[in-house]
Amino acid sequence: MKQKEPYRVLIIHNYYQIPGGEDTVVSNEKRLLEEHGHAAFFYMRENREINEFSPTQKLFLPFCAVFSRKTYSDVKKLIEKEHIDLVHVHNTLSLISPSVYYAAFQCKVPVIQTIHNFRLLCPGATFVRKGVICEECVEKGLFCSVKGRCYRNSLLQTLVCALTQKVHRMTGAYGKIYYISLTEFNKKKLLQLNNRGKRLIDPDHVFVKPNFVRQEGEVLSMSERRDQFLYVGRLDVLKGIKVLLEAWKKISGSLLLICGTGPEESWAADFLRKNGMDHVRLLGQVSHEQVLGLLRESRALLMPTQWYEGQPMVILESYSVGTPVVGSSLGNVKDMIIDGVTGCTFPCDEPQKLCHAILNLPDFDAAVIRRHFDERYAEERNYEKLMEIYERCVEDVRNEKSSHHH
Numbered sequence: 225m226k227q228k229e230p231y232r233v234l235i236i237h238n239y240y241q242i243p244g245g246e247d248t249v250v251s252n253e254k255r256l257l258e259e260h261g262h263a264a265f266f267y268m269r270e271n272r273e274i275n276e277f278s279p280t281q282k283l284f285l286p287f288c289a290v291f292s293r294k295t296y297s298d299v300k301k302l303i304e305k306e307h308i309d310l311v312h313v314h315n316t317l318s319l320i321s322p323s324v325y326y327a328a329f330q331c332k333v334p335v336i337q338t339i340h341n342f343r344l345l346c347p348g349a350t351f352v353r354k355g356v357i358c359e360e361c362v363e364k365g366l367f368c369s370v371k372g373r374c375y376r377n378s379l380l381q382t383l384v385c386a387l388t389q390k391v392h393r394m395t396g397a398y399g400k401i402y403y404i405s406l407t408e409f410n411k412k413k414l415l416q417l418n419n420r421g422k423r424l425i426d427p428d429h430v431f432v433k434p435n436f437v438r439q440e441g442e443v444l445s446m447s448e449r450r451d452q453f454l455y456v457g458r459l460d461v462l463k464g465i466k467v468l469l470e471a472w473k474k475i476s477g478s479l480l481l482i483c484g485t486g487p488e489e490s491w492a493a494d495f496l497r498k499n500g501m502d503h504v505r506l507l508g509q510v511s512h513e514q515v516l517g518l519l520r521e522s523r524a525l526l527m528p529t530q531w532y533e534g535q536p537m538v539i540l541e542s543y544s545v546g547t548p549v550v551g552s553s554l555g556n557v558k559d560m561i562i563d564g565v566t567g568c569t570f571p572c573d574e575p576q577k578l579c580h581a582i583l584n585l586p587d588f589d590a591a592v593i594r595r596h597f598d599e600r601y602a603e604e605r606n607y608e609k610l611m612e613i614y615e616r617c618v619e620d621v622r623n624e625k626s627s628h629h630h
Contacts, residue, residue, distance in 0.1 A: 231614055232263045232307055236324050237314040239270040245537050246340045249435050250314050256607055265306050267299060269319040286384045290391055292321040299327035309618055313337045322392045332625060334617035338404040339414055341534055347385035348374030352531045355461060362416050366390055393424050402429045402617045406535035409559040431613045435535050436606035443546035443594045444520055452479040454522040456515055456538045459486035464528030469495050470575035472504060475582060479503055481518060483510040520545040527551035530572055543597035546590030550581050566593050
Protein backbone atom coordinates (compact mmCIF):
# COMPACT_ATOMS: atom_id res chain seq x y z
CA MET A 225 0.00 0.00 0.00
CA LYS A 226 1.48 3.34 -1.00
CA GLN A 227 2.15 5.53 1.99
CA LYS A 228 1.30 9.22 1.62
CA GLU A 229 3.28 11.72 3.68
CA PRO A 230 3.96 10.42 7.20
CA TYR A 231 1.27 11.70 9.55
CA ARG A 232 1.80 13.83 12.63
CA VAL A 233 -0.58 12.24 15.13
CA LEU A 234 -1.51 13.48 18.59
CA ILE A 235 -2.49 10.53 20.80
CA ILE A 236 -4.61 11.40 23.81
CA HIS A 237 -5.05 9.14 26.80
CA ASN A 238 -6.21 9.52 30.38
CA TYR A 239 -4.80 6.72 32.55
CA TYR A 240 -7.15 5.28 35.18
CA GLN A 241 -5.90 4.74 38.74
CA ILE A 242 -5.59 1.00 38.02
CA PRO A 243 -3.66 0.09 34.83
CA GLY A 244 -5.56 -2.00 32.27
CA GLY A 245 -5.71 -3.35 28.72
CA GLU A 246 -6.38 0.09 27.22
CA ASP A 247 -2.96 1.32 28.31
CA THR A 248 -1.30 -1.59 26.48
CA VAL A 249 -3.29 -0.84 23.32
CA VAL A 250 -2.26 2.82 23.44
CA SER A 251 1.46 2.08 23.78
CA ASN A 252 1.32 -0.65 21.10
CA GLU A 253 -0.37 1.70 18.65
CA LYS A 254 2.07 4.55 19.36
CA ARG A 255 5.00 2.19 18.76
CA LEU A 256 3.38 0.91 15.54
CA LEU A 257 3.06 4.46 14.17
CA GLU A 258 6.64 5.36 15.06
CA GLU A 259 8.04 2.19 13.53
CA HIS A 260 6.35 3.18 10.26
CA GLY A 261 7.92 6.63 10.29
CA HIS A 262 5.02 8.73 11.58
CA ALA A 263 5.50 11.36 14.27
CA ALA A 264 3.41 10.37 17.29
CA PHE A 265 2.96 12.95 20.04
CA PHE A 266 1.39 12.05 23.36
CA TYR A 267 -0.87 14.07 25.63
CA MET A 268 -1.67 12.21 28.80
CA ARG A 269 -3.01 12.71 32.30
CA GLU A 270 -3.27 10.20 35.15
CA ASN A 271 -6.24 9.97 37.50
CA ARG A 272 -3.72 9.38 40.28
CA GLU A 273 -3.07 13.15 40.13
CA ILE A 274 -6.45 13.62 41.85
CA ASN A 275 -4.98 12.24 45.09
CA GLU A 276 -2.67 15.30 45.22
CA PHE A 277 -5.42 17.88 44.55
CA SER A 278 -6.18 20.66 47.03
CA PRO A 279 -9.74 20.77 48.48
CA THR A 280 -10.60 23.60 46.05
CA GLN A 281 -9.33 21.62 43.05
CA LYS A 282 -11.37 18.62 44.18
CA LEU A 283 -14.45 20.83 44.42
CA PHE A 284 -14.06 21.90 40.79
CA LEU A 285 -13.24 18.41 39.50
CA PRO A 286 -16.84 17.59 38.43
CA PHE A 287 -16.91 20.73 36.25
CA CYS A 288 -13.50 19.93 34.75
CA ALA A 289 -14.67 16.40 33.92
CA VAL A 290 -17.40 17.94 31.75
CA PHE A 291 -15.07 20.52 30.18
CA SER A 292 -11.46 21.14 31.15
CA ARG A 293 -10.14 24.55 30.14
CA LYS A 294 -6.61 23.36 30.87
CA THR A 295 -6.95 20.48 28.36
CA TYR A 296 -8.56 22.75 25.80
CA SER A 297 -5.67 25.24 25.82
CA ASP A 298 -2.90 22.61 26.22
CA VAL A 299 -4.16 20.59 23.27
CA LYS A 300 -4.83 23.59 21.06
CA LYS A 301 -1.24 24.82 21.64
CA LEU A 302 0.16 21.36 20.92
CA ILE A 303 -1.79 21.01 17.67
CA GLU A 304 -0.54 24.39 16.44
CA LYS A 305 3.04 23.99 17.64
CA GLU A 306 3.56 20.47 16.24
CA HIS A 307 1.45 20.93 13.06
CA ILE A 308 -0.71 17.95 13.99
CA ASP A 309 -2.61 16.22 11.14
CA LEU A 310 -5.04 14.31 13.32
CA VAL A 311 -5.97 13.71 16.93
CA HIS A 312 -6.48 10.11 18.09
CA VAL A 313 -8.32 9.90 21.41
CA HIS A 314 -8.46 6.80 23.63
CA ASN A 315 -9.82 7.82 27.04
CA THR A 316 -10.80 11.26 28.40
CA LEU A 317 -12.15 10.36 31.86
CA SER A 318 -11.84 12.29 34.12
CA LEU A 319 -9.05 14.87 33.90
CA ILE A 320 -8.73 15.32 30.14
CA SER A 321 -12.48 15.60 29.45
CA PRO A 322 -14.19 15.90 26.03
CA SER A 323 -12.77 19.43 25.69
CA VAL A 324 -10.06 17.83 23.49
CA TYR A 325 -12.65 17.46 20.72
CA TYR A 326 -13.37 21.18 20.68
CA ALA A 327 -9.67 22.08 20.63
CA ALA A 328 -9.30 19.91 17.51
CA PHE A 329 -12.47 21.28 15.88
CA GLN A 330 -11.18 24.81 16.51
CA CYS A 331 -7.92 23.90 14.70
CA LYS A 332 -9.84 22.11 11.91
CA VAL A 333 -8.09 18.80 12.59
CA PRO A 334 -9.99 15.48 12.44
CA VAL A 335 -10.65 13.59 15.67
CA ILE A 336 -10.72 9.80 15.88
CA GLN A 337 -11.88 8.10 19.04
CA THR A 338 -11.16 4.43 19.72
CA ILE A 339 -14.10 2.99 21.65
CA HIS A 340 -12.67 0.69 24.33
CA ASN A 341 -15.88 0.33 26.38
CA PHE A 342 -19.56 1.33 26.34
CA ARG A 343 -19.18 4.67 28.17
CA LEU A 344 -20.86 6.74 25.42
CA LEU A 345 -24.09 4.82 26.06
CA CYS A 346 -23.68 3.65 29.65
CA PRO A 347 -22.08 5.88 32.31
CA GLY A 348 -20.86 2.71 34.07
CA ALA A 349 -19.19 1.74 30.75
CA THR A 350 -20.01 -1.98 31.03
CA PHE A 351 -23.79 -2.43 30.44
CA VAL A 352 -23.84 -4.25 33.77
CA ARG A 353 -25.84 -3.26 36.83
CA LYS A 354 -25.79 -5.18 40.11
CA GLY A 355 -24.22 -8.17 38.38
CA VAL A 356 -26.61 -8.49 35.43
CA ILE A 357 -26.64 -7.06 31.91
CA CYS A 358 -28.61 -3.81 31.78
CA GLU A 359 -29.29 -1.45 28.87
CA GLU A 360 -31.73 0.88 30.57
CA CYS A 361 -29.72 4.01 29.72
CA VAL A 362 -29.99 3.21 26.01
CA GLU A 363 -33.74 2.70 26.21
CA LYS A 364 -34.80 5.33 28.74
CA GLY A 365 -32.01 7.89 28.94
CA LEU A 366 -28.71 8.40 30.72
CA PHE A 367 -30.02 9.41 34.11
CA CYS A 368 -31.25 5.87 34.88
CA SER A 369 -27.63 5.27 35.79
CA VAL A 370 -27.73 7.78 38.62
CA LYS A 371 -30.24 5.91 40.75
CA GLY A 372 -28.24 2.72 40.15
CA ARG A 373 -24.96 4.53 41.09
CA CYS A 374 -23.56 2.71 38.08
CA TYR A 375 -20.11 4.31 38.03
CA ARG A 376 -17.97 3.14 40.95
CA ASN A 377 -21.12 2.89 43.09
CA SER A 378 -20.99 6.68 43.59
CA LEU A 379 -23.96 8.97 43.16
CA LEU A 380 -21.81 12.04 42.41
CA GLN A 381 -19.37 10.33 40.03
CA THR A 382 -22.23 8.68 38.12
CA LEU A 383 -24.05 12.00 37.86
CA VAL A 384 -20.89 13.66 36.48
CA CYS A 385 -20.48 10.88 33.88
CA ALA A 386 -24.11 11.11 32.79
CA LEU A 387 -23.98 14.90 32.66
CA THR A 388 -20.77 14.85 30.59
CA GLN A 389 -22.42 12.59 27.98
CA LYS A 390 -25.60 14.66 27.97
CA VAL A 391 -23.82 18.00 27.48
CA HIS A 392 -21.66 16.80 24.59
CA ARG A 393 -24.55 15.02 22.91
CA MET A 394 -26.42 18.34 22.98
CA THR A 395 -23.54 20.33 21.48
CA GLY A 396 -23.39 17.94 18.52
CA ALA A 397 -19.72 17.13 19.16
CA TYR A 398 -20.24 13.36 18.81
CA GLY A 399 -21.55 13.87 15.29
CA LYS A 400 -18.24 15.36 14.11
CA ILE A 401 -15.97 12.64 15.47
CA TYR A 402 -14.76 9.49 13.69
CA TYR A 403 -14.93 6.25 15.67
CA ILE A 404 -12.92 3.04 15.72
CA SER A 405 -14.93 0.13 17.11
CA LEU A 406 -12.98 -2.98 17.99
CA THR A 407 -15.68 -5.42 16.80
CA GLU A 408 -18.89 -5.49 14.74
CA PHE A 409 -20.79 -6.02 18.00
CA ASN A 410 -19.33 -2.79 19.43
CA LYS A 411 -20.23 -0.92 16.27
CA LYS A 412 -23.86 -2.10 16.50
CA LYS A 413 -23.96 -0.97 20.13
CA LEU A 414 -22.41 2.42 19.35
CA LEU A 415 -24.98 3.05 16.61
CA GLN A 416 -27.71 2.64 19.23
CA LEU A 417 -26.85 6.25 20.08
CA ASN A 418 -29.04 6.99 17.08
CA ASN A 419 -32.04 5.17 18.57
CA ARG A 420 -35.29 6.95 19.38
CA GLY A 421 -35.16 9.07 16.23
CA LYS A 422 -31.94 10.86 17.15
CA ARG A 423 -28.86 11.17 14.97
CA LEU A 424 -26.07 11.76 17.43
CA ILE A 425 -23.32 10.13 15.38
CA ASP A 426 -22.73 9.73 11.67
CA PRO A 427 -22.88 6.00 10.74
CA ASP A 428 -20.36 6.71 7.94
CA HIS A 429 -17.87 7.81 10.60
CA VAL A 430 -17.79 4.44 12.36
CA PHE A 431 -15.04 1.97 11.38
CA VAL A 432 -14.23 -1.48 12.69
CA LYS A 433 -10.58 -2.18 13.48
CA PRO A 434 -9.66 -4.73 16.11
CA ASN A 435 -6.74 -4.47 18.51
CA PHE A 436 -3.58 -6.34 17.55
CA VAL A 437 -0.83 -8.24 19.29
CA ARG A 438 2.66 -9.09 18.16
CA GLN A 439 2.86 -12.69 17.07
CA GLU A 440 4.87 -14.72 19.51
CA GLY A 441 6.79 -17.94 18.86
CA GLU A 442 5.83 -21.20 17.21
CA VAL A 443 2.51 -23.04 17.00
CA LEU A 444 2.18 -26.58 18.34
CA SER A 445 -0.18 -28.99 16.61
CA MET A 446 -3.07 -30.25 18.76
CA SER A 447 -1.48 -33.69 19.10
CA GLU A 448 1.65 -32.19 20.68
CA ARG A 449 -0.31 -30.45 23.44
CA ARG A 450 -0.98 -31.36 27.05
CA ASP A 451 -4.43 -32.41 28.19
CA GLN A 452 -4.98 -29.04 29.89
CA PHE A 453 -7.29 -26.03 29.62
CA LEU A 454 -6.61 -22.46 30.61
CA TYR A 455 -8.61 -19.65 32.22
CA VAL A 456 -6.99 -16.19 32.32
CA GLY A 457 -8.71 -13.30 34.06
CA ARG A 458 -10.12 -11.90 37.26
CA LEU A 459 -11.75 -14.39 39.60
CA ASP A 460 -15.04 -12.61 39.50
CA VAL A 461 -18.70 -13.63 39.09
CA LEU A 462 -18.98 -11.42 35.97
CA LYS A 463 -16.07 -13.29 34.39
CA GLY A 464 -17.90 -16.58 34.90
CA ILE A 465 -15.56 -18.26 37.40
CA LYS A 466 -18.51 -19.92 39.18
CA VAL A 467 -19.95 -21.29 35.95
CA LEU A 468 -16.51 -22.62 35.04
CA LEU A 469 -15.91 -24.51 38.29
CA GLU A 470 -19.47 -25.90 38.31
CA ALA A 471 -18.80 -27.29 34.82
CA TRP A 472 -15.44 -28.73 35.83
CA LYS A 473 -16.96 -30.89 38.60
CA LYS A 474 -18.09 -33.30 35.89
CA ILE A 475 -14.79 -33.37 34.00
CA SER A 476 -12.15 -35.84 35.06
CA GLY A 477 -8.64 -36.29 33.73
CA SER A 478 -8.11 -32.95 32.03
CA LEU A 479 -6.23 -30.32 33.99
CA LEU A 480 -7.68 -26.82 34.45
CA LEU A 481 -5.19 -24.00 35.10
CA ILE A 482 -6.58 -20.74 36.46
CA CYS A 483 -4.44 -17.60 36.10
CA GLY A 484 -5.54 -14.49 37.98
CA THR A 485 -6.74 -13.17 41.31
CA GLY A 486 -9.93 -11.43 42.36
CA PRO A 487 -12.86 -11.21 44.79
CA GLU A 488 -13.91 -14.86 44.34
CA GLU A 489 -10.47 -16.31 45.04
CA SER A 490 -11.22 -17.73 48.49
CA TRP A 491 -14.65 -18.95 47.31
CA ALA A 492 -12.88 -20.82 44.48
CA ALA A 493 -10.33 -22.42 46.82
CA ASP A 494 -13.16 -23.55 49.16
CA PHE A 495 -15.20 -24.93 46.26
CA LEU A 496 -12.24 -26.98 44.99
CA ARG A 497 -11.55 -28.35 48.46
CA LYS A 498 -15.18 -29.28 49.16
CA ASN A 499 -15.55 -31.05 45.84
CA GLY A 500 -12.15 -32.77 45.94
CA MET A 501 -11.18 -31.19 42.62
CA ASP A 502 -7.43 -31.78 42.59
CA HIS A 503 -7.32 -31.50 38.77
CA VAL A 504 -7.73 -27.70 39.04
CA ARG A 505 -4.82 -25.38 39.93
CA LEU A 506 -5.17 -21.80 41.11
CA LEU A 507 -1.96 -20.18 39.89
CA GLY A 508 -2.62 -16.59 41.03
CA GLN A 509 -1.00 -13.69 39.14
CA VAL A 510 1.01 -15.08 36.24
CA SER A 511 3.38 -13.09 33.99
CA HIS A 512 2.45 -12.35 30.39
CA GLU A 513 5.28 -14.61 29.13
CA GLN A 514 4.05 -17.50 31.28
CA VAL A 515 0.47 -17.05 30.06
CA LEU A 516 1.64 -17.27 26.44
CA GLY A 517 3.65 -20.39 27.26
CA LEU A 518 0.63 -22.04 28.89
CA LEU A 519 -1.66 -21.00 26.01
CA ARG A 520 0.73 -22.55 23.51
CA GLU A 521 0.54 -25.99 25.12
CA SER A 522 -3.17 -26.01 26.13
CA ARG A 523 -6.09 -27.55 24.27
CA ALA A 524 -8.23 -24.42 24.63
CA LEU A 525 -8.67 -21.08 26.36
CA LEU A 526 -11.93 -20.87 28.37
CA MET A 527 -13.91 -17.58 28.46
CA PRO A 528 -17.16 -18.19 30.38
CA THR A 529 -17.87 -14.45 30.70
CA GLN A 530 -21.25 -13.18 31.89
CA TRP A 531 -21.06 -9.73 30.24
CA TYR A 532 -20.35 -8.21 26.81
CA GLU A 533 -16.60 -7.59 27.35
CA GLY A 534 -14.55 -5.02 25.35
CA GLN A 535 -12.18 -6.92 23.13
CA PRO A 536 -10.30 -9.37 25.34
CA MET A 537 -6.63 -9.26 24.39
CA VAL A 538 -6.19 -12.81 25.70
CA ILE A 539 -8.38 -14.12 22.83
CA LEU A 540 -6.01 -12.47 20.33
CA GLU A 541 -3.04 -13.97 22.14
CA SER A 542 -4.68 -17.39 22.14
CA TYR A 543 -5.23 -17.22 18.37
CA SER A 544 -1.64 -16.04 17.86
CA VAL A 545 -0.39 -19.39 19.19
CA GLY A 546 -3.10 -21.40 17.39
CA THR A 547 -5.18 -22.17 20.49
CA PRO A 548 -8.99 -22.32 20.16
CA VAL A 549 -11.35 -20.45 22.50
CA VAL A 550 -14.40 -21.94 24.21
CA GLY A 551 -16.49 -18.92 25.16
CA SER A 552 -19.91 -17.59 26.10
CA SER A 553 -22.30 -16.95 23.22
CA LEU A 554 -22.58 -13.37 24.40
CA GLY A 555 -21.39 -9.98 23.18
CA ASN A 556 -17.85 -9.64 21.91
CA VAL A 557 -16.67 -13.10 22.89
CA LYS A 558 -19.32 -14.66 20.65
CA ASP A 559 -18.42 -12.12 17.95
CA MET A 560 -14.74 -13.16 17.99
CA ILE A 561 -15.24 -16.92 17.74
CA ILE A 562 -15.92 -18.73 14.47
CA ASP A 563 -17.79 -21.81 15.67
CA GLY A 564 -15.96 -25.02 14.82
CA VAL A 565 -13.01 -23.13 13.28
CA THR A 566 -11.41 -20.94 15.95
CA GLY A 567 -13.40 -22.25 18.92
CA CYS A 568 -16.93 -22.93 20.07
CA THR A 569 -19.59 -21.16 22.13
CA PHE A 570 -22.09 -22.14 24.84
CA PRO A 571 -25.02 -20.36 26.59
CA CYS A 572 -23.18 -18.27 29.20
CA ASP A 573 -25.09 -19.30 32.33
CA GLU A 574 -25.29 -23.05 31.70
CA PRO A 575 -22.38 -25.00 33.27
CA GLN A 576 -23.64 -28.31 31.84
CA LYS A 577 -23.46 -26.88 28.30
CA LEU A 578 -19.90 -25.71 28.95
CA CYS A 579 -19.05 -29.17 30.25
CA HIS A 580 -20.56 -30.70 27.11
CA ALA A 581 -18.57 -28.33 24.86
CA ILE A 582 -15.29 -29.28 26.56
CA LEU A 583 -15.95 -33.02 26.43
CA ASN A 584 -16.93 -32.79 22.75
CA LEU A 585 -14.32 -30.46 21.33
CA PRO A 586 -14.08 -30.58 17.52
CA ASP A 587 -10.72 -31.44 15.92
CA PHE A 588 -9.29 -27.95 15.73
CA ASP A 589 -6.42 -27.18 13.41
CA ALA A 590 -3.89 -24.93 15.12
CA ALA A 591 -2.49 -23.74 11.78
CA VAL A 592 -5.95 -22.58 10.63
CA ILE A 593 -6.45 -20.65 13.86
CA ARG A 594 -3.06 -19.05 13.43
CA ARG A 595 -3.94 -18.04 9.86
CA HIS A 596 -7.16 -16.45 11.13
CA PHE A 597 -4.99 -14.45 13.56
CA ASP A 598 -2.64 -13.32 10.76
CA GLU A 599 -5.54 -12.14 8.61
CA ARG A 600 -7.32 -10.21 11.36
CA TYR A 601 -5.18 -9.39 14.37
CA ALA A 602 -1.57 -9.29 13.20
CA GLU A 603 0.37 -6.06 13.33
CA GLU A 604 0.86 -5.34 9.61
CA ARG A 605 -2.77 -5.92 8.68
CA ASN A 606 -3.75 -3.67 11.55
CA TYR A 607 -1.43 -0.92 10.41
CA GLU A 608 -2.93 -0.98 6.89
CA LYS A 609 -6.41 -0.70 8.34
CA LEU A 610 -5.38 2.20 10.58
CA MET A 611 -3.91 4.04 7.60
CA GLU A 612 -7.10 3.57 5.56
CA ILE A 613 -9.05 5.15 8.42
CA TYR A 614 -6.58 8.02 8.88
CA GLU A 615 -6.57 8.76 5.15
CA ARG A 616 -10.33 8.85 4.99
CA CYS A 617 -10.58 11.29 7.96
CA VAL A 618 -7.85 13.62 6.73
CA GLU A 619 -9.37 13.57 3.23
CA ASP A 620 -12.85 14.44 4.57
CA VAL A 621 -11.58 17.40 6.57
CA ARG A 622 -9.50 18.61 3.61
CA ASN A 623 -12.56 18.48 1.35
CA GLU A 624 -14.62 20.31 3.94
CA LYS A 625 -11.98 23.07 4.21
CA SER A 626 -11.79 23.53 0.45
CA SER A 627 -15.60 23.65 0.08
CA HIS A 628 -15.63 26.43 2.69
CA HIS A 629 -13.04 28.38 0.70
CA HIS A 630 -15.10 28.28 -2.51
